[in-house]
Amino acid sequence: MSRSARLVATARPFLLALALTLVVTACSGPGGAHATPGGEGVGDPYFPEAGNGGYDVTHYALTLTYTPDTHALTGTAQITARATRDLSAFDLDFKGLEVKSLTVDGRKTSWTRKGQELKVHPPSALPKGKAFRTTVRYSGTPETITDPDGSEEGWLRTADGALALGEPTGSMAWFPGNDHPSDKATYDITITVPKGLQAVSNGELRTETTAGDGRTTYSWRMTHPMATYLATVAIGHYDITRTTTKNGLPVYVAVDPEEAAASRKVLARLPEIMEWEEYNFGPYPFSSTGAIVDRRGDAGYALETQARPFFPGAPDTATLVHELAHQWYGDSVTPKTWRDMWLNEGFATYAEWLWAEDHDGDTAQQTFDALYKGDYYDDKADNEAIWAFPPADPTSAAHISDSPVYERGAMVLQKIRRTVGDARFYDIIQGWAAAHRHGNATTADFTAYVEKMAPGKNFDGIWKNWLYGHGKPPRP
Incomplete structure (x- = not known):
């Protein structure tokens, strides 16, 4: 090797190291070197693709125009979020409608689509903790989604307009978002419809204006955190x-x-x-x-x-x-996953029992006894369905709205009430609503809260046999 060749050979490692240093320096700015794509789901046990990892939405500003005659929906979604880790890309749940344009913090952004996933590739990495705004403009004919249990949600056509319902995953049919109950946000929802129709949504109506083109615009605001599945739009007379x-x-x-x-x-x-x-x-x-x-x-x-x-x-x-x-139970205190559905439906069903008890109907214990004996419903199959699975562990996504989640979930609350007495029981259910107000909670959070509020009481049998146990529990 000549001397000049040796000098070149000696210089190459230095030049390579310098190049690597420059690359790392360029990428190690906020969110660069360690930035990774956000997850395509949050790992819900029944809807694994629902929701997305890597960010938390704080506000949705949705501007919609709907024409019932043609079923055409045009929308702009401004989604304000905060990165929970260094993000090189992130997903939104969005199904069916065509994306016209997409920006992140006002900069044009590329995207890809696969199934319900709209993957956003921002021009530069988003560092952990950064607040950012994604604007999606879209249009088309919104879809009706069929749930695993056969019910329909998403965007439903009605005789004189349309209806948007989202439980459990229908909201992605009419706006892009982080469609999982664990990520709650505030909302501004503005809907423009042909004159003569109304558009009703969540929260308070801020303005109602009719333009010269014969269309009326309704602007609604929900200032308290709301899960995507609880957002609604109703258009009609x-x-x-x-x-x-x-x-x-x-x-x-x-x-x-x-x-x-x-x-x-x-x-x-x-x-x-x-x-x-x-x-x-x-x-x-x-x-x-x-x-x-x-x-x-x-x-x-x-x-x-x-x-x-x-x-x-x-x-x-x-x-x-x-x-x-x-x-109170579901909207303010929202389940962290769809496995915790009984925290919604068991409580709301028990509210029916308490109302009947306070208004000259059966007591909650009489309702409990009728369910346990199997003579609550006229149909034998309906009575037996209560014991199909534990309320805290539905067998699949198709069963999160089945009888055990409702009636047997309410029976769990009656068992707690009988164990602690009325005064402590009402302290528990009011305290639970207050402790997790506008937040999320799991079944484990609830059982821990009950035990904390009633020290010295043994709930092992209730949790084992009534909340998590398979089959009909031993006679109470």
């Missing part, structure tokens, strides 16, 4: 009633004219039910209440959409009690 409860809480009720007569009597009890629930469950967690009543057949179920539950046709009193109770 409605009779609107605005009142207040005795303590001044605004009540906004929207009823399809075809259901007005049948709904009038039960909806008149809404303020009374709210007062009763506040007495039993503690201060109401939101800044307004109300209801949306659409036509029978527009959906196959009622849903506790936040601050304004939805009903397909005039509800009975028990159903109204149930969905309003969810405002």
Whole structure:
């Protein structure tokens, strides 16, 4: 090797090291060297693709225009979030609609799509702790999604408009987001519809304006954290009633004219039910209440959409009690995963039992006994279905809304009540709602809370046999 060749050979390691240093320096700026893509799901036991890792959404600003005649939806979603780790890319849940453009902090951004995943590739890495805003413009014909249990959600067409319902994963059919109950955020939802139609959503109506083009725009705001599955939009012809409860809480009720007569009597009890629930469950967690009543057949179920539950046709009193109770248990205290669904439905079902007990119906213990004996329902199969699986461990995604989650979940609460007595029991359920107000919780959080609130009491048998046990528990 010549001397000049030796000098070149000697220089190469130095030049390589210098190049590597420059690369590391360039990438080790905030979020660079260790940035990785966010997860495509949060690992929910029943919906593993739901939600996304790497960030936390703090606010959604949704601007929508819908034309019922053509079923065309145009939307802009501004999603404000904070990175929870150094992110080189992140996912949004979004299904069906066409993405027209996408920016992160105002900079054009590339994206890819696969199934329900919209993967965003920001121009530069997002460091942990950084607040950033993603703007997605989209359009198309929104989809109706069929759940594992056969029910329909997402964007539902109605006779005179549309209805958006999201439990458990339907919200991704009409806006991109982190579609899992563990990530809650505040919302601004603005909907423009043809003049003569109303658009109802969560929270408070801020403005209603009609433009010269014959369209009316409704702007709604939900200032308290809300899970994506609780967001709703109802578009159609409605009779609107605005009142207040005795303590001044605004009540906004929207009823399809075809259901007005049948709904009038039960909806008149809404303020009374709210007062009763506040007495039993503690201060109401939101800044307004109300209801949306659409036509029978527009959906196959009622849903506790936040601050304004939805009903397909005039509800009975028990159903109204149930969905309003969810405002405490499910909407304010939201399950961390879909396995914890009984924390929603067991509590709301038990609210029905308490209402009956306080209004000359069966006591909660009488209802419990009828369920245990198998003579609560006329149909034998319905009575046996209660014992199909433990309320805290549904067998699959298709069963998270089955009877054990509701009735047997309520039976767990009655067992706790009998163990601790009425005074301590109401301390527990009110304290639970207060301790996790506007947050998320798991079944383990609940059992630990009960044990903390009732020291010296043994709950092992309740947890083992009633909450987690398979089959019908031993005779109580």
